[in-house]
Amino acid sequence: MxxxxxxxxxxxxxxxxxxxxxxxxxxxxxxxxxxxxxxxxxxxxxxxxxxxxxxxxxxxxxxxxxxxxxxxxxxxxxxxxxxxxxxxxxxxxxxxxxxxxxxxxxxxxxxxxxxxxxxxxxxxxxxxLGDPPPQADPTACPALPDPVPAASTRVPPPAPLAVAAIGAPAAPGTRRPAPEVTVADRTPDHIAVELGGVTRFVAIADIAYVEAQGDYARLHTDGGSHLVRIPLSTLEERWAARGFVRIHRRHLVALGRIDELRLDSGTTSVRVGSAELQVSRRHARELRDLLMRHATG
Incomplete structure (x- = not known):
């Protein structure tokens, strides 16, 4: 050990x-x-x-x-x-x-x-350090090699799939262009996080705010936090359409999760659940405008 x-x-x-x-x-x-x-x-x-x-x-x-x-x-x-x-x-x-x-x-x-x-x-x-390698369990069944097909066995290629087209049928010998993919289609509803060899898929809608930690970002949800190797600037760009706004060089916040906006002696902060986050001066005016528009629909 x-x-x-x-x-x-x-x-x-x-x-x-x-x-x-x-x-x-x-x-x-x-x-x-x-x-x-x-x-x-x-x-x-x-x-x-x-x-x-x-x-x-x-x-x-x-x-x-x-x-x-x-x-x-x-x-x-x-x-x-x-x-x-x-x-x-x-x-x-x-x-x-x-x-x-x-x-x-x-x-x-x-x-x-x-x-x-x-x-x-x-x-x-x-x-x-000279530790002996783990011994195999003598009661376990030995692993069998994958079967190798005989040399004379030939696997025929799969038949082409027939794809049902929407709208008018395509002319013989022509290919229908691929459907256009919108930004919403390319943006997943979840983000994959890994810990100890286990991959979890966290719903973006469950994320209250994101905190920059070097080249990483920590996602804060009601149930805990998760570390991903993605810069905060990348998440800001990806999630802008989902209502995430930059309030500080270290924080990205879901606009709908802000409970309070506080002004105290020239400084601005927001409360997101139990967390109080500082708002930098360069983002304060834009954030107030966004919150007012959000509140009035």
């Missing part, structure tokens, strides 16, 4: 990484550090405790670009110890791979982290 430390200075990404690690049955514990100082303090305690001590760490999942010391700096510091923990770099940048492997990293995982890719990094860490 692995004892892991995840290091990332972006809190949403750190929480996502910890969720995936803690969901892996091969990981006995997974702690998080949100900056290099906290990470070094935790690793130093582990080294003082020893590999078998209560504070031991087997593998560090390390972001590269962080404020202060980078992940590469931390790896260089650890390389001076006799028995440092294993290093897996988890980063959004491909350009550091050569330096990472020069520092004896056992894997290099790109963001956004796919659960199956992280599972492979865990497998490599276990193999490096």
């Amino acid at each position: 692995l004892r892991a430390l995840a290091v990332d200075d972006e809190k949403p990404l750190l929480e996502e990484l910890l969720y995936l690690l803690r969901s892996d049955p091969r990981v006995s514990s997974a702690e998080g550090a949100s900056d290099a100082t906290e990470a070094l303090r935790r690793i130093t305690r582990a080294l003082e405790s020893g590999p078998e001590g209560p504070d031991g760490i087997d593998v560090v999942f390390l972001d590269i670009q962080m404020a202060g010391l980078t992940g590469l700096d931390i790896a260089r510091l650890l390389s001076g110890f006799a028995r440092p923990p294993l290093i897996v770099f988890v980063t959004a940048h491909e350009g550091f791979a050569v330096q990472a492997f020069d520092l004896k990293a056992i894997d290099y995982v790109l963001k956004p982290v796919r659960p199956e890719r992280l599972a492979e990094a865990v497998r490599r860490a276990r193999a490096r």
Whole structure:
């Protein structure tokens, strides 16, 4: 069983990484550090405790670009110890791979982290530490290979489908043009979010507001929040026709979910459910006009 430390200075990404690690049955514990100082303090305690001590760490999942010391700096510091923990770099940048492997990293995982890719990094860490591979269940039926058709077997191509046309029939030998697709047809009613290998489809109508978090966006609904790797500006463009308006560089709000508009000492804010969100000056006048038009139908 692995004892892991995840290091990332972006809190949403750190929480996502910890969720995936803690969901892996091969990981006995997974702690998080949100900056290099906290990470070094935790690793130093582990080294003082020893590999078998209560504070031991087997593998560090390390972001590269962080404020202060980078992940590469931390790896260089650890390389001076006799028995440092294993290093897996988890980063959004491909350009550091050569330096990472020069520092004896056992894997290099790109963001956004796919659960199956992280599972492979865990497998490599276990193999490096000498854990035996999982044994097959002797009572289970062996997997049979897919049947291969005989060489003489020929599968005929499928017959062309007859498509019933709407309106006048097309002349023989001609093709009817594809139907025009409207913007509404191209815009789905749901957005896919992934967490721990599970894809959920969140109804856009259930989203009250969206919060920018770096290259990601956090969707806030009445039932919780979901992280997607889509910039806020992209969602603003896609969902403008659905009543979402930009009120701040960090927030996009569904106009129909605004409960109150507050003016206090020259500052403007809105209440969306239990959340109070600031409105920037550049968006305040436009938002007031939109709310008035919305209220009057």
